[in-house]
Amino acid sequence: MKPFSYARPGDVAEAVREVAAEPNAVFLAGGTNLVDHLKLGVATPDLVVDVRTLTSQEVTDLPDGGLRLGAASTNSEVAADRRVRERYPVLAQALLAGATGQLRNAATTGGNPLQRTRCVYFQDVTTPCNKREPGSGCSAVGGYTRYHAVLGVDAALPDPDAPGTCIATHPSDMAVALAALDAQVQVLGPSGARTLPFTDLHRLPGDDPATDTTLGHGELITAIDLPPLPAGTRSAYRKVRDRASYAFALVSVAAVVTDDGVRLALGGVAHTPWRATRAEELLRGRALTDDVVRAAMDAELAAAQPQPGIDGGNGFKIPLVHRTVVATLRQLTTEAQA
Numbered sequence: 001m002k003p004f005s006y007a008r009p010g011d012v013a014e015a016v017r018e019v020a021a022e023p024n025a026v027f028l029a030g031g032t033n034l035v036d037h038l039k040l041g042v043a044t045p046d047l048v049v050d051v052r053t054l055t056s057q058e059v060t061d062l063p064d065g066g067l068r069l070g071a072a073s074t075n076s077e078v079a080a081d082r083r084v085r086e087r088y089p090v091l092a093q094a095l096l097a098g099a100t101g102q103l104r105n106a107a108t109t110g111g112n113p114l115q116r117t118r119c120v121y122f123q124d125v126t127t128p129c130n131k132r133e134p135g136s137g138c139s140a141v142g143g144y145t146r147y148h149a150v151l152g153v154d155a156a157l158p159d160p161d162a163p164g165t166c167i168a169t170h171p172s173d174m175a176v177a178l179a180a181l182d183a184q185v186q187v188l189g190p191s192g193a194r195t196l197p198f199t200d201l202h203r204l205p206g207d208d209p210a211t212d213t214t215l216g217h218g219e220l221i222t223a224i225d226l227p228p229l230p231a232g233t234r235s236a237y238r239k240v241r242d243r244a245s246y247a248f249a250l251v252s253v254a255a256v257v258t259d260d261g262v263r264l265a266l267g268g269v270a271h272t273p274w275r276a277t278r279a280e281e282l283l284r285g286r287a288l289t290d291d292v293v294r295a296a297m298d299a300e301l302a303a304a305q306p307q308p309g310i311d312g313g314n315g316f317k318i319p320l321v322h323r324t325v326v327a328t329l330r331q332l333t334t335e336a337q338a
């Protein structure tokens with residue numbers, strides 16, 4: 001492990017100043033992702049600024065009827081909160097589908113959506129990886145692609161040697177639920193505070209795969225807000241994985257059904273939690289029969305690009321996510337009729 005300095009400032013403003021002043025500084029929250037990366041040599045900061053006890057650990061009511069999740073609230077605390085379970089079951093289910101009880105006791109609301117990809121080559125410093133070492137190439141193209149992206153990637157087979165190539169997926173379950181809930185991210189940075197839609201937090205690799213999010217250097221997530229949902233809203237999270245105990249998603253679906261329509265986000269298929277806006281448009285105002293949902297998902301997945309690989313590739317994700325959406329919406333429709 002590369003040596004680094006460790007700081008535990010007195011408040012969030014000081015934490016932001018300290019990170020902003022050091023180009024190679026990072027925030028530390030629960031540490032369940034960052035500490036692994038420090039040990040593996042994937043993350044090599046000069047300064048680690050501990051914010052675990054600086055932001056709020058509370059879940060609080062907002063005046064508009066929504067909820068604010070303090071950035072230091074743990075995944076366990078949020079999943080167990082009665083208001084979250086009753087009003088945002090999709091979020092409680094997504095959290096409980098992630099990691100293990102022990103990890104969820106440490107992992108935080110701020111750190112979870114910012115965890116980095118589980119691409120095996122990203123975590124193996126002996127292999128080329130554009131995300132870890134810009135310009136070195138992408139070992140996943142033509143390699144192990146079972147956990148890699150099918151949406152938001154080039155229509156042509158990506159060039160493994162191009163500096164912009166990255167077919168990694170975002171691994172967080174929580175983030176998929178937050179995308180479907182239209183959550184808002186509260187941020188404090190060197191230029192002050194701002195709010196951004198959760199769906200704008202993550203970015204596709206473009207020509208800069210090393211950058212996962214739209215946060216600037218020194219910007220700290222202080223809270224995530226859940227907007228109120230209309231009465232009668234139903235929601236659910238469904239995750240498909242290689243084994244029932246802790247494993248990352250092959251594909252996952254977060255669905256929120258209101259009288260106005262359906263909000264759908266997909267996990268395990270793209271570099272970002274993928275909001276299925278094309279399907280949402282086609283489902284608006286329609287009865288959610290299996291045929292209608294299938295047609296909407298056909299349209300959403302028309303641009304999906306399976307990746308070949310030495311493990312058989314990931315073409316299976318396209319029918320799998322299609323069927324998972326149909327099953328999730330059928331479950332919510334059946335529950336509403338019961």
Ligand SMILES: Cc1cc2nc3c(=O)[nH]c(=O)nc-3n(C[C@H](O)[C@H](O)[C@H](O)COP(=O)(O)OP(=O)(O)OC[C@H]3O[C@@H](n4cnc5c(N)ncnc54)[C@H](O)[C@@H]3O)c2cc1C
Pocket residue numbers: 026027028029030031032033034035051055071097098099100103106107108109110111112113114115116171172173174219220221222246247248249
């Ligand atoms: C064995 C194992 C299995 C797992 N399985 C799953 C799974 O199935 N599903 C799933 O979703 N996750 C899974 N995880 C990942 C786990 O959920 C994440 O490691 C955790 O949520 C990260 O939160 P943290 O608070 O520990 O973040 P940290 O490790 O402290 O930080 C993660 C990143 O976020 C940054 N950061 C942290 N807080 C802030 C903030 N407030 N503002 C700005 N930047 C910040 C850090 O600089 C770092 O880059 C698993 C992890 C392990 C080790």
Ligand code: SF4
Pocket residue numbers: 117119120121122128129130131132137138139140141165166167168209
């Ligand atoms: S898919 Fe992305 S993270 Fe994985 S090896 Fe390629 S560039 Fe690195």
